[in-house]
Amino acid sequence: MVLLNGSLALAAGVVLYVLARGLYVLIHRDNVKWVKEGLQIVFVIYLLMVVSVTLFPLALWIEPDLKALKYAVNLVPLISIFHDISQIGIAYGGDSVFMMKLILRNVGGNVLMFVPLGILAPMLWPEFRRLKPILLLGVLMSIGIEFLQFFELLVSSEMGRTVDIDDVICNTAGAILGYILYRLITALANKYRIKSLQQLFIGG
Incomplete structure (x- = not known):
């Protein structure tokens, strides 16, 4: 290997x-x-x-294990998140705090990972200064990642990779959150005429 x-x-x-x-x-x-x-x-x-x-x-x-694919792929929205929530107080010897931290890390990490996308894309390209293009960009980029992870599963199932629709949902939510932050910053920059922010976020 x-x-x-x-x-x-x-x-x-x-x-x-x-x-x-x-x-x-x-x-x-x-x-x-x-x-x-x-x-x-x-x-x-x-x-x-x-x-x-x-x-x-x-x-x-690494020799792939195609039988393991069915356990590593989830196409049902939110089911893995709800399953993890249902395990609070049960999994890891009933350690609720650890399980909640694990959920926050997994869900929060997937959301936060795409926040910069929602901020940087409209800063660089005017066509992404509307919600719909950012939404589409977030969905396509996340699906692209999941597709590549699925390909990795086909090549090697020993690395613990998973393909999960919930990741796409969380990633897209992160891109939208980033876009909202972008709009808030540009609104404040315009309202208070902060030229440095206007140049960076609008005229860069």
Whole structure:
């Protein structure tokens, strides 16, 4: 078995992007918008972090167990969340606090992971400054991650990967929450004429 580390993939991705984008900036330096360049670097690092968390470590050369697929795939909305809630006071020797922390970490982590998407996408691209495009982006990106995780399950079922519709729901909720935060910040920036925030969130 060979494991590809997520941190290594993250570092390699950042280096490759900086080199490629740096070359572009050198060639087109007269037309560079530095605020937008900075935001793009942040966005790329964010995407690479999501990939490193959701798809790594990547296992190679492991014999797949196709029978385990039925236990690792959930297509019924909210059932896994409600199941975990029902286990409070039962699982882990009746340790309710630990189980609640586990639920908060799983659900909250999936929500928070997509909050930056709902903030950064409209900062970079005007077409994402409406709710519907952000909603669609969040759904498609989350489904894409789940599809890749399903592919990993087909290749190797020993890494504890799961494919869960609840992850898509939580991820999408996170993107919407991020978009709401974006709208609140831009509204405050416009109301109080905070030029630095206006440039960053609207004119970047």
